Amino acid sequence: xxxxxxxxxxxxxxxxxxxxxxxxxxxxxxxxxxxxxxxxxxxxxxxxxxxxxxxxxxxxxxxxxxxxxxxxxxxxxxxxxxxxxxxxxxxxxxxxxxxxxxxxxxxxxxxxxxxxxxxxxxxxxxxxxxxxxxxxxxxxxxxxxxxxxxxxxxxxxxxxxxxxxxxxxxxxxxxxxxxxxxxxxxxxxxxxxxxxxxxxxxxxxxxxxxxxx
Numbered sequence: 627x628x629x630x631x632x633x634x635x636x637x638x639x640x641x642x643x644x645x646x647x648x649x650x651x652x653x654x655x656x657x658x659x660x661x662x663x664x665x666x667x668x669x670x671x672x673x674x675x676x677x678x679x680x681x682x683x684x685x686x687x688x689x690x691x692x693x694x695x696x697x698x699x700x701x702x703x704x705x706x707x708x709x710x711x712x713x714x715x716x717x718x719x720x721x722x723x724x725x726x727x728x729x730x731x732x733x734x735x736x737x738x739x740x741x742x743x744x745x746x747x748x749x750x751x752x753x754x755x756x757x758x759x760x761x762x763x764x765x766x767x768x769x770x771x772x773x774x775x776x777x778x779x780x781x782x783x784x785x786x787x788x789x790x791x792x793x794x795x796x797x798x799x800x801x802x803x804x805x806x807x808x809x810x811x812x813x814x815x816x817x818x819x820x821x822x823x824x825x826x827x828x829x830x831x832x833x834x835x836x837x838x839x
Contacts, residue, residue, distance in 0.1 A: 703730060703733055703734060704734075706727075706730050707730050707731065707734045710727055710730070710731065710830045711830060711831045711832075712827065712830070712831060713802070713823060713826065713827040713830070715727070716769075716802050716826065716830070717802055719769060720769070721744075721767065721769040722744070724767050724769035724802070725742050725744045725752045725753055725767045726742055728752070728753050728765055728767055728800055729741075729742050729753045729755070731829060731830060731836070732753065732755045732763075732765070732836070735758070735836045736757075736758035737755040737756060737757055737758065737763075737838075738755070738756045739754075739755060739756045740753065740754070740755040740756075741753070741754045741755070744767065749787045749791050749792070750764070750766050750783045750784045750786075750787045750788070751764050751765075751766065751787065751788070751791075751792050752765055752766055752767040753765040753767065754792065754794070757796070757838040759838070761794075761795040761796055761838060762792075762793065762794040762795050762796070763794055763795070763796040763797070763798060763837065763838050764784070764787075764788040764792050764794040764796070764797045764798070765797075765798050765799075765800055765837065766780070766784045766797070766798070766799045766800070767800055767801075768780065768799060768800065768801035768802070768803065769801075769802055770801055770802055770803035771802075771803065772803060773803075774803055775803055775804055775805060775806045775809070776799060776801050776803065776804070776805045776806065776809050776820075777805075777806050777808070777809050778806060778808040778809045778812050780799065780809065781799055781805075781809050781812050781813050781818055781820070782812065784797050784799055784818060785797070785812075785816050785818060788818075796819070796837070796838055797818045797819070798818065798819035798820075798821055798837035798838070799813070799818060799819070799820055799821065800821040800826055800837065801821065801822055801823065801826070802823050802826065803822070803823060804822040804823060805820050805822060819837040819838075821837050
């Protein structure tokens, strides 16, 4: 017990001596920082117009860079969606590419906060977006061949998740094929937008309405 006390006293004494040795260095550092800060403040006050001009120029450059990036992204979007003016490209896509193509159509037509979320455990959501009127829409993408139809089970899953799980106001199922009669009837009954190949082609080339309209 006595040894521990002596060790503690020795350690405390070393800390005190170290603090005393560092005190002049810390004081000198504080003085240098204060002098530099004072000099900067005085220089800024004496050259207020120059400082203001530099800040305005920096802000202008930042805005110009941001606008340039926005324009570049817009041009890229226009290039991608220009290839979607007819149904052919959709039929050659992988399921994942189909999801991204639908997301691009949403962006083209004024949607914001567009996200591709399809994948394992997506709970019937492939694309989520906010429509131009502020509603949240869920899109389930079904990149099917001509002999595979969207069935009633597919649309029932969407109906069971789009409101309570994904907190959306609207839901749409978009396919490169078509819907069974039972699936189409269920969509009509519960208000899910059923977008088959023909409706998709019209939406893509601008003659048809988007799923939220």
